Amino acid sequence: MKKVMLVLVLLFCASTAAMAQDVSVVDIFAGYSFNRCVKNGDISCDLHGWNAAFDFNMNNNWAITADGSGHYSGREQVREGVEETPRTRYHNYLLGPKYTFGSSERVRPYVHALFGFNQVKPVPEFTKKVNFAQVYGGGVDVKVGDKLWVRPAQVEWFAIRNFDTVTGSHVRFSAGVVIRIGQK
Numbered sequence: 351m352k353k354v355m356l357v358l359v360l361l362f363c364a365s366t367a368a369m370a371q372d373v374s375v376v377d378i379f380a381g382y383s384f385n386r387c388v389k390n391g392d393i394s395c396d397l398h399g400w401n402a403a404f405d406f407n408m409n410n411n412w413a414i415t416a417d418g419s420g421h422y423s424g425r426e427q428v429r430e431g432v433e434e435t436p437r438t439r440y441h442n443y444l445l446g447p448k449y450t451f452g453s454s455e456r457v458r459p460y461v462h463a464l465f466g467f468n469q470v471k472p473v474p475e476f477t478k479k480v481n482f483a484q485v486y487g488g489g490v491d492v493k494v495g496d497k498l499w500v501r502p503a504q505v506e507w508f509a510i511r512n513f514d515t516v517t518g519s520h521v522r523f524s525a526g527v528v529i530r531i532g533q534k
Contacts, residue, residue: 374530377405381526397421461488499528
């Protein structure tokens with residue numbers, strides 16, 4: 351009797367796993383991004399831009415994410431109104447694991463840890479500064495069509511390191527659309 355019960359439990363688990371394998375090959379995200387930064391504890395900035403990501407799905411829960419974003423500031427005057435700060439371009443190139451909770455047909459919350467490089471380039475100058483970047487955060491995707499999902503919120507803590515010390519701590523908020531391509 352124990353063997354029969356064991357076989358039934360194994361068959362049930364195998365059939366449940368087989369039904370849950372409605373997995374896309376790649377999920378493509380594109381949308382708006384806002385980056386709030388604090389540099390060395392005394393300078394703050396609000397940067398607006400874009401965020402894009404490719405999720406290469408291994409199964410229903412695990413994926414490898416390649417993420418890129420660009421944030422930009424215009425010329426801003428210092429509080430005294432005398433000096434201007436140059437316009438800044440701020441790009442991130444990241445890669446890391448993503449874990450999606452559950453196997454819901456409509457709502458898919460997730461977390462990820464991404465690592466890569468941050469590149470800062472003041473526009474008037476021809477110098478670039480490249481730093482190590484690490485991002486920890488997550489969000490939620492909501493299904494609106496067969497292959498179309500909306501990402502209403504992705505919130506992340508973003509740390510920039512100059513290979514020896516933390517040079518900045520950021521919060522990045524992104525929202526946009528996700529297109530699911532292929533079927534495993």
